[in-house]
Amino acid sequence: MTHASATRPVVWAFSTSRLRKVFESVAPRMADVAEVRVFDKGFEEALKTLRELRGAGEVVDVLVAAGSNGAYLRDHADLPVVVVGASTVDALAALVQARRASPRIGVVNFVRVVPGLEQARDILDFEEIAQLPYVSPEEARAHVGDLAARGFEVIVGPGPVCDLAEQAGLEAVLLYGTDSLSIAVQQAADIAKIVRAEAARRQHLQRVVDRMEVAIAAVDANERVVSVNPMMQRLLGISEAEALGRPLSSLQPQLGLDRVLESGAAEHDSVERLGSRTVVASRIPLRERGVIEGAVLACHDETLVERLDQRLRSRHRPRRFEARYSLDGLLGDSPAIRDVRELAERYARTDATVLVTGESGTGKELVAQGIHAASRRAKHPFVAINCAAFPETLLESELFGYEEGAFTGSRRGGRPGLFEAAHLGTIFLDEIGDLPVMLQTRLLRVLQERQVLRLGSNDPTPVDVRVVAATHRDLRQAMAAGQFRSDLYFRLHILPLHIPALRERPGDTVVIASELLKRALARHGVPGAHARALALVRPQLEGYAWPGNVRELENVLERLALLFSTGAPPKERLESSLRLVLPELLETPPAAPPHGTAREAREKQEMTVLRRVVAECGGNVSEAARRLGIGRSTIYRKLGERPG
Numbered sequence: 001m002t003h004a005s006a007t008r009p010v011v012w013a014f015s016t017s018r019l020r021k022v023f024e025s026v027a028p029r030m031a032d033v034a035e036v037r038v039f040d041k042g043f044e045e046a047l048k049t050l051r052e053l054r055g056a057g058e059v060v061d062v063l064v065a066a067g068s069n070g071a072y073l074r075d076h077a078d079l080p081v082v083v084v085g086a087s088t089v090d091a092l093a094a095l096v097q098a099r100r101a102s103p104r105i106g107v108v109n110f111v112r113v114v115p116g117l118e119q120a121r122d123i124l125d126f127e128e129i130a131q132l133p134y135v136s137p138e139e140a141r142a143h144v145g146d147l148a149a150r151g152f153e154v155i156v157g158p159g160p161v162c163d164l165a166e167q168a169g170l171e172a173v174l175l176y177g178t179d180s181l182s183i184a185v186q187q188a189a190d191i192a193k194i195v196r197a198e199a200a201r202r203q204h205l206q207r208v209v210d211r212m213e214v215a216i217a218a219v220d221a222n223e224r225v226v227s228v229n230p231m232m233q234r235l236l237g238i239s240e241a242e243a244l245g246r247p248l249s250s251l252q253p254q255l256g257l258d259r260v261l262e263s264g265a266a267e268h269d270s271v272e273r274l275g276s277r278t279v280v281a282s283r284i285p286l287r288e289r290g291v292i293e294g295a296v297l298a299c300h301d302e303t304l305v306e307r308l309d310q311r312l313r314s315r316h317r318p319r320r321f322e323a324r325y326s327l328d329g330l331l332g333d334s335p336a337i338r339d340v341r342e343l344a345e346r347y348a349r350t351d352a353t354v355l356v357t358g359e360s361g362t363g364k365e366l367v368a369q370g371i372h373a374a375s376r377r378a379k380h381p382f383v384a385i386n387c388a389a390f391p392e393t394l395l396e397s398e399l400f401g402y403e404e405g406a407f408t409g410s411r412r413g414g415r416p417g418l419f420e421a422a423h424l425g426t427i428f429l430d431e432i433g434d435l436p437v438m439l440q441t442r443l444l445r446v447l448q449e450r451q452v453l454r455l456g457s458n459d460p461t462p463v464d465v466r467v468v469a470a471t472h473r474d475l476r477q478a479m480a481a482g483q484f485r486s487d488l489y490f491r492l493h494i495l496p497l498h499i500p501a502l503r504e505r506p507g508d509t510v511v512i513a514s515e516l517l518k519r520a521l522a523r524h525g526v527p528g529a530h531a532r533a534l535a536l537v538r539p540q541l542e543g544y545a546w547p548g549n550v551r552e553l554e555n556v557l558e559r560l561a562l563l564f565s566t567g568a569p570p571k572e573r574l575e576s577s578l579r580l581v582l583p584e585l586l587e588t589p590p591a592a593p594p595h596g597t598a599r600e601a602r603e604k605q606e607m608t609v610l611r612r613v614v615a616e617c618g619g620n621v622s623e624a625a626r627r628l629g630i631g632r633s634t635i636y637r638k639l640g641e642r643p644g
């Protein structure tokens with residue numbers, strides 16, 4: 001059975017005449033050069049046989065045939081054809097044999113005269129050699145008749161001519177022998193090797209193009225498609241067969257290459273909207289010796305470009321894997337914050353999971369970084385992720401990574417998740433209370449088994465990671481409401497650490513403010529303004545409720561430093577300037593109601609401020625959050641509303 005991977009070239013020889021027998025005797029002798037198969041077929045029948053056998057999966061590299069049959073196949077078959085020529089040895093042998101019959105010899109050959117016969121005449125002592133080339137069978141028949149009429153008794157020629165000569169009662173000698181056929185088979189084998197090498201190169205190139213995450217189409221100078229890879233077929237929504245030969249702009253006007261063919265100038269990275277999809281397209285003209293002979297279109301899917309962009313950004317964000325803060329950076333002198341610092345230092349000496357709770361902006365991440373920096377893991381990565389900031393599927397692949405082919409567009413070779421990135425270090429899971437239930441289950445498994453399973457993989461990777469989780473939500477309440485798995489809660493709640501809100505430790509405000517203001521003024525190049533600036537707002541700092549905690553305090557002090565950055569504001573405008581940059585602080589604190597506590601008064605004041613700022617921002621909570629330096633969710637929570 002013939003097979004595509006057969007190492008020997010496969011040659012099929014076609015002949016309906018006596019030449020077939022010679023082929024049959026040559027085939028076994030050429031076995032180490034080529035696998036030769038001989039068919040008793042010619043012309044249309046040969047083509048039909050070719051179609052049938054190749055349709056059934058048989059493989060052939062090159063055809064061999066003689067005379068007009070060879071010429072016919074060369075014109076009609078879609079394979080290389082070697083047309084047998086008479087070798088000098090065979091021609092001489094035929095003449096010697098013919099000479100034995102008669103000194104007058106007719107040579108009737110297809111199209112060509114046999115070279116060198118005139119010289120042979122002297123050596124072989126001929127009386128006459130008549131060479132009559134023919135093109136059509138009718139012409140061959142006429143030549144044979146003519147020679148017979150002229151008294152020739154022997155004719156040398158290809159198979160069909162020999163048949164005609166014998167029919168006319170003359171002696172016939174076959175022009176081709178084993179030498180001619182061996183030469184033809186050798187030529188066929190040489191061609192087969194070249195053709196195979198070429199095909200292999202083309203296939204390799206095709207495989208490369210087919211596997212690229214780019215949709216590619218090439219057109220000729222008339223903008224007709226000459227090749228499209230599978231990605232492009234999908235983009236155009238048609239098969240290769242449908243696309244080939246048609247003008248690209250007729251398939252998708254927005255992806256046309258006519259402009260590039262005309263101008264000869266490449267166009268890079270144009271953004272094209274195709275229905276619901278967006279692609280980034282590049283168009284490049286192809287030149288052959290300076291003449292434009294076609295063009296190539298390459299389209300990247302928008303999501304791929306975005307993914308690459310994201311990956312490049314994250315690669316340039318090493319900060320993400322490093323702790324910047326130590327526990328010394330946790331400012332404050334209150335007993336509450338001292339407790340926090342002391343507890344954090346103790347926790348840092350262990351490897352157990354820590355659950356940090358506290359309102360937004362109280363320093364939960366700062367404490368997590370501090371614990372990492374004070375632990376034996378300090379030299380290894382600190383990886384932080386905000387579980388509320390990603391949609392569920394993205395969060396899953398961020399945390400656990402994925403294997404190649406896990407989803408469309410997953411990158412080759414897969415990608416490790418943050419748990420793997422944090423190996424030997426600490427992972428900080430911020431806003432753990434917002435982790436979707438499905439991921440709570442996966443996280444629980446990681447905590448229990450200390451190994452992660454990438455998406456689409458069955459092969460877990462062991463990880464040595466310390467977990468610090470944080471939340472501003474009440475996880476017990478979430479548990480009761482069925483939003484948080486209790487088994488996960490108990491796995492996280494091993495070393496609890498609560499950071500009280502800034503308003504619950506009033507002494508801290510001025511201590512922290514003083515230090516943060518010093519840093520902000522230094523950044524603005526006015527360190528000398530510290531005492532004056534602080535004195536100016538000190539009563540307000542102490543009286544204010546700080547719904548956004550230290551983050552809000554930072555924000556306020558940054559604005560204050562900005563006010564002083566161009567020199568202290570003149571006295572007469574001081575009040576109005578301050579009111580302008582620190583409106584929330586200068587809101588007149590309402591007098592404590594007779595029956596209320598100081599805390600209630602502060603909370604009331606806080607609500608007044610929140611409502612006013614939200615109103616000033618036309619109800620735009622994001623804008624209000626930015627101005628106050630607190631999270632949107634904090635505003636919603638305090639105002640008792642849910643995000644719409």
Ligand SMILES: Nc1ncnc2c1ncn2[C@@H]1O[C@H](COP(=O)(O)OP(=O)(O)OP(=O)(O)O)[C@@H](O)[C@H]1O
Nearest residue numbers: 329330331332359360361362363364365366550551
């Ligand atoms: N005690 C503190 N001393 C100095 N800086 C602090 C302190 N507490 C918080 N900060 C600063 O306040 C900002 C907010 O802190 P952090 O991001 O740690 O809060 P968080 O509780 O994690 O907030 P969220 O819950 O909104 O993520 C940071 O810039 C942090 O450095």
